[in-house]
Amino acid sequence: MGFEDQKNDQLQIPKIRFEGLDLSQAGSPRWDSARSHVIAALQTYGCFDAVYGVTAPELKGMLFGRPVLDLFELGLQEKLQNTSDKPFLGYIGNSLPNVFPYQYESLRVVDAHNLESVEKFARLLWPGGNPNFCNAAWTVGKHMRELEQMVEKMILESMGLEKYFVRQVESLEYGLRLTEYGIPSDQENKLAMRSHVDPNMVTVICQHQVGGLEVLSKDGDWITVEPSLDAFTVVTGEAFGVLTNGRLEPCRHRVKITSNESGKRYSALFSSRPKDGVVVHPAEELIDEAHPQQYRPCNYNEYLRYVATTKEEKSMKAFCGVAKEETRA
Numbered sequence: 001m002g003f004e005d006q007k008n009d010q011l012q013i014p015k016i017r018f019e020g021l022d023l024s025q026a027g028s029p030r031w032d033s034a035r036s037h038v039i040a041a042l043q044t045y046g047c048f049d050a051v052y053g054v055t056a057p058e059l060k061g062m063l064f065g066r067p068v069l070d071l072f073e074l075g076l077q078e079k080l081q082n083t084s085d086k087p088f089l090g091y092i093g094n095s096l097p098n099v100f101p102y103q104y105e106s107l108r109v110v111d112a113h114n115l116e117s118v119e120k121f122a123r124l125l126w127p128g129g130n131p132n133f134c135n136a137a138w139t140v141g142k143h144m145r146e147l148e149q150m151v152e153k154m155i156l157e158s159m160g161l162e163k164y165f166v167r168q169v170e171s172l173e174y175g176l177r178l179t180e181y182g183i184p185s186d187q188e189n190k191l192a193m194r195s196h197v198d199p200n201m202v203t204v205i206c207q208h209q210v211g212g213l214e215v216l217s218k219d220g221d222w223i224t225v226e227p228s229l230d231a232f233t234v235v236t237g238e239a240f241g242v243l244t245n246g247r248l249e250p251c252r253h254r255v256k257i258t259s260n261e262s263g264k265r266y267s268a269l270f271s272s273r274p275k276d277g278v279v280v281h282p283a284e285e286l287i288d289e290a291h292p293q294q295y296r297p298c299n300y301n302e303y304l305r306y307v308a309t310t311k312e313e314k315s316m317k318a319f320c321g322v323a324k325e326e327t328r329a
């Protein structure tokens, strides 16, 4: 991919304090201060750690105990019940030949902030519906969605787009992806997931104990994101790049597991993506002579189908980007 293995162990992604903040505090001095840190971090690194104090270890403890183990101890036939008619939104795993070249299994709970939706997921996998799993996934889903929405609001406010917040939130679907990694088959590079950008709006990544997440800095250095008990890592995806007409570049990241005594790594990802049929386009307020339109309107599901056609990395720039010559015309 051309991103050489240049590491910079001195660099760390910014940590921003979110304890006690919620949407009702929008406009308060604390909110505004967090917002300016969020936007600076996203413009420089495409990501940050949202520090949640005591809430984060509580949530992590709830999810990464029995509930996550119960899920991955299920047989493949049960896991395969987690389907979706859209690419990448159901079970993904190396148990499916030729699908995924890593020691990796992952399931996605659609609308994890909604208890009924989590219960529907659980009933498919366990005859008794696993109330313990449901409670953990739902509680985590609710918190992650609140964090995701704060970040959405802060970004829109900083770009003068706050009037679109309600419409934006209504246009999104949210999911919780739970993943188990084994020892990377690529023992030379220890790569457990190749370098990529997420196609969605925002992803909240929750690493558990075994680290591995790395993000690429603008200078081309890979920065290790240590799993931290009191924080969640927030990264923005390609869809936000389209909406902001390129003001927010998606965060390039990968997973490299260098030390893993237990042989397993678990992570939880809460992400927001445009709902079926939603067309993402650059906000007209962000297009002017100095900032020509960078993307054509993009039907998000069509983009995912395009991404799913081959194993090579695809990009929204290639799918719906406006070429430089076109913007000058």
Ligand SMILES: O=C(O)CCC(=O)C(=O)O
Pocket (backbone or CB within 6 Å): 179, 193, 198, 205, 207, 212, 213, 253, 254, 255, 267, 268, 269
């Ligand atoms: O497991 C992680 O820490 C990150 C995984 C990831 O980037 C992804 O699934 O898109």
Ligand SMILES: [Fe+2]
Pocket (backbone or CB within 6 Å): 196, 197, 198, 253
């Ligand atoms: Fe990712």
